Amino acid sequence: MDDAWADLADRFVDGAYASLKGKVRTYVVHHQLLQHLPPPPARILDVGGGAGHQAFPLARAGYEVTVLDPSPAMLERGEALLASEPSEVRERLAFVEARGEDAFRATGGRGFDAVCCHGVLMYVERPEPLVASLCECAAPVGLV
Numbered sequence: 001m002d003d004a005w006a007d008l009a010d011r012f013v014d015g016a017y018a019s020l021k022g023k024v025r026t027y028v029v030h031h032q033l034l035q036h037l038p039p040p041p042a043r044i045l046d047v048g049g050g051a052g053h054q055a056f057p058l059a060r061a062g063y064e065v066t067v068l069d070p071s072p073a074m075l076e077r078g079e080a081l082l083a084s085e086p087s088e089v090r091e092r093l094a095f096v097e098a099r100g101e102d103a104f105r106a107t108g109g110r111g112f113d114a115v116c117c118h119g120v121l122m123y124v125e126r127p128e129p130l131v132a133s134l135c136e137c138a139a140p141v142g143l144v
């Protein structure tokens, strides 16, 4: 499968996310999320989570996070960043290479306490199958 994000991964990780605006965005999204999530430890699936910028603060806060993304380039940057985290954070964060539309199968059909999908829907041609997949991955009382 072609990696549509191969040329964008460095630009996002070293540019957008590393900028002051990017850091503020990550901080604001994280604190907004905390208002809705169940307390840790809960299991969170971050669909289209890229290099894990939203997942890292969640794992540091005690959540078990799976980042699912179809881009090997984004995941590679995420794995490299994860290597410098303390072991307890590394143990709480996993990267899975798959399209969001295939998330249920790719994660073994587990019901997640929360399913996040941020900054992704605008990039897909048809959002409906992706939205259906997010709902499929959530536990019966889970949050999307």
Ligand SMILES: C[S@@+](CC[C@H](N)C(=O)[O-])C[C@H]1O[C@@H](n2cnc3c(N)ncnc32)[C@H](O)[C@@H]1O
Pocket (backbone or CB within 6 Å): 005, 047, 048, 049, 050, 051, 053, 054, 068, 069, 070, 071, 074, 098, 099, 100, 101, 117, 118, 119, 120, 123, 124, 130
């Ligand atoms: C702008 S980044 C957003 C990363 C992260 N969610 C954030 O908010 O910082 C968009 C991500 O969507 C991923 N993506 C594109 N199509 C996707 C799909 N069909 N399913 C899941 N992720 C997809 C890309 O690989 C990329 O990592």
